[in-house]
Amino acid sequence: MDEQPITIEARGAIEVVSLNRPDRLNAMNEPLIAALLDYFTALRDRAAVRVVVLRAEGRAFCAGLDLAGWPRDPDAGPVHQVWRTQRMIAAVMQAMRRCPQPIxxxxxxxxCGGGFSLLLASDVRYGAPDLRMNAAYIKIxxxxxxxxxxxxxxxLVGSSVASEYLLTGRFMSAEKAAACGLVSEIVPHEELLPKALSLAAEMLQTSPMGLRLTKDALNLNIDAGSMxxxxxxxxxxxVMLSGTADTVEARAAFFEKRDAVWGDA
Known part of the structure; x- marks a missing residue:
């Protein structure tokens, strides 16, 4: 069992969260999922953290489920055991979407598998040239x-492309992901973290409440019933944001030709 399945590095209002099981290709065992669930759930009450960068140590982002990493309850039947694992991992993706910070x-x-879903649940994705993603479940x-x-x-990519990959389990290359807009850009390995941090720093130039509510509106309007x-x-x-102190500060900074100084979200 890993003592520290994820690491968290604070860089001002940005936190860098790294999957930290490189010897297992960052496959999802119970401690890793528990740590991610605790982290993303707690973000709802941590307004000082404004942007999260999600990355992984080693040569893989996440190889999917670690079949040996989930202790079995001898008193639970197989359905109950699998149900518990399913719900725990699914809760991570849901917490990522519900937290107000862009990821x-x-x-x-x-x-692969759950690792692919971690990327899908994020708000922006950058990929190295060797990034390969698949919904591996249908293969087993x-x-x-x-x-x-x-x-x-x-x-994210439309029903035809989604069906192509979900119905086959084939791997999607970084080039294909970029072509269909699943990743914003293909970036060399050594530039992945700097690229993500640069975008995060750009997000920090916006007002705290405006940033949080923009993610909120984007996610809600994906499922909007109508235009x-x-x-x-x-x-x-x-209308609500126009009455905040951030808007007053933004207008003053604009007319005074200076950077805005934001308060807490």
Whole structure:
């Protein structure tokens, strides 16, 4: 069992979260998932953290589920055991979407199964040239739709491309991911973290509340029932934000030709 399955590095208002099981290709065992779930759940009450960068140590982002990494309860049946594992991993993806901080993923090598879903649940993705992603479940006799893949992938790349990969379990290359907009840019290994940190720093130039509510609106409007719903949410957010101290400061900074000084979100 790893003593520290993830590491967390604070860089001002940015936190860099690294999967830290490189000897196991950062495969998901119970301690890793428990650590990610605790971290992303707690972010809802940590306004001082404004942006998260998610990365991984070693040559792989995440090779999927570590089948040997989940202790079995001798008193639980196989269905109960698998259900517990499923729900615990799924809760991580849900916590990533619900936390108000944008998550920038920087990934290299294999990102399989649940590792693929960690990328899909992030807000921005950068990939190294060797990034290879797949929904591996259908290759082992299960369905191809798991860990949020059937929710996230069609919304990110469209139903045809999503069906192509979910129905086969084939690997998506970095080039294909960039071509269909799943990753923002292909970046050399050594530049992955600097690239993510540069984008995070750019996000920090925005107002704290504006940044949080922009992620909120983006996620809600993916599922908006109509164009009218989407406009209504945007209108309410803008009216609410116009009455904040951040907006007063932004206007003053604009007219005084200086950088804005933000308060807490």
């Amino acid at each position: 920038i993923a920087a990934a290299q090598g294999p990102a 006799g299960l369905g191809g739709c798991d860990m949020g893949a059937s929710y996230f992938l069609p919304r 009218e719903h989407a406009f209504a949410l945007e209108d309410r957010q803008q």
